[in-house]
Amino acid sequence: MARFILKRIGLALITLWILSVIIFFAAQVLPGDPARSILGPLAAPSAVHALDHQLGTDKPLIQQYTTWIGHTVTGNFGTSYQYQAPIGPLLGTALVNSLKLAALAFILVVPLGILGGILGALNYGKGIDRTISVFGLSAATISEVVWSTVLIVVFGIWLNILPIQASTPPGAGIGTQVYHLILPAIPLVLILFAYIQQMTRAGTVEALNSDYARTATLKGLPRGVMIRRHVLRNSLLPTITVIATQVGYLIGGLVIVEVIFHYNGIGTLLYNAANKKDIPMLEAGVLVIGVIYMVATLVADLLYSLLNPRIRYRGVE
């Protein structure tokens, strides 16, 4: 088991290193002279040189990369070009805000997805199963841009029952915050629902068709008890893994939803950094997203192997 965990962590670290090279290359090497893009095309060459020297962007690329990655690993993300302030606290605030929105979306989508999956499996192939599947899969493929727009028009403008700005004044109570986050959370729920629902459905169908489920039925257990004690305990296992792997989709969705609902999270932070050519901020934000995704996948893998004895023992071998 320990070897399995170490191997997974090792592979994750290699992947992260490759990711950091990609980010560095895309954000710092390809766009050309950072000082020139900050100061604009009319700035004097001497001023550009001076700023390049100050930013360290006149040094050799390898040195720039090692400096950047060295600082980043020790938690020093550098200074934001646009705010002239350390990136760490800015990033922290944005992450906490995004976490609130993501948490609300998960609180809504996980029970809904599991419920929808079980409903689909118990009515396998019937009208209700097909309806849930078609609805879920269509909802997932239609862009968050579309969902957000439609939701704002219907609930924010025509019915006028929900606020269309996600941000609340500082010091607002948790009730107000949740109230403002309901509308932005729904597009995320719609995007995430299908996958969780389909995995639960597949797991439940498999468990229902298993020998132990048949034995339980044949020995005379009531259907409700059989489903609760024998089927769901096995079928929900893959769902746990799936929920963690959805973090990537979630962050992709956050970028759009936060911008459209004016919410100060990691998505808006990336959007502003890209618009203002705030390279250190962009690099830090993208790298953090990569780390979050890798950690979530790792946790999902470990959780799955811990909960599933078949994999746990194979890991030992």
Next chain:
Amino acid sequence: MSIGTVPVESAAAIGAGQAEVRRREFLQDLVRQKSFYAGVVLLGFWILAAIFGSLVVKDPYAQNLLSINQAPSGAHWFGTDQLGRDMFARVITGSRDILITTVLATLLGTVMGTILGLFMGYWRGAVDDVLGRIVEAFLALPLVVTGILGVVALGASNTTLIIIIAIVFTPLIARTVRAAVLVERDLDYVAAARLRGESSLYIMFAEILPNITAPIVVEFTVRLGYAIFTIVALSFLGFGIQPPSSDWGLDISNNYGQLGAGYWWEVLFDALAIATLVVGVNMLSTSIESALEG
């Protein structure tokens, strides 16, 4: 006729016959599905709109500052935007840029992914391992975030959009192609080609490739949906298709700030247009997928 040539000829004949039967079965399966027709109708409508739309509707770029932010009416079916441009004309002509970039990006990604996948699957070894790690690294970022990074690196334009999406699709498609190649490379016809002394390139592209077209076609059609998804998102953020195009995502981006004032028609019809295009493409890809597998 010598005895030796008989099996060779008949084998070839059987092979050709089988391909013909397979093709007919595929088409029969395809036309049996309702979702195929729904997909054709929806996608067909937007393709026609992209080609002929500008001949039918008003000028989507004509500004009229005397009738800005007008609600839908007989004169302007979908209302007007903040520059007094006719929203109906903009929605109808808005399919052009997104369709062109979607198809080009997916096509480029499929070609590059197929080539990469053939090499990874046929040669395996270190090349496969290294490329596999790079694929993992790319997959750690959501498409939209990779897109933002790419736009910062290359600048926003339709070409950038096509390149970025193609680059992200390449490893994904390569993975599917690689898996298909791994199955094929141990079959007898590949061994036979190797014994005949054919080059690796010939075996990859002339022997294996024709036998793995089904998964590649499925990948292509499925990726079309993802490409639209990404282009809409990036255009909405202002990093995709650029003004003054009447692109839907771009129009939503320009007009959603006006929603507080109640001008819903400036974004809602664009959103519905995106939804119909996405649903159409998905219905088409689902029906092709199940016909190929069925």
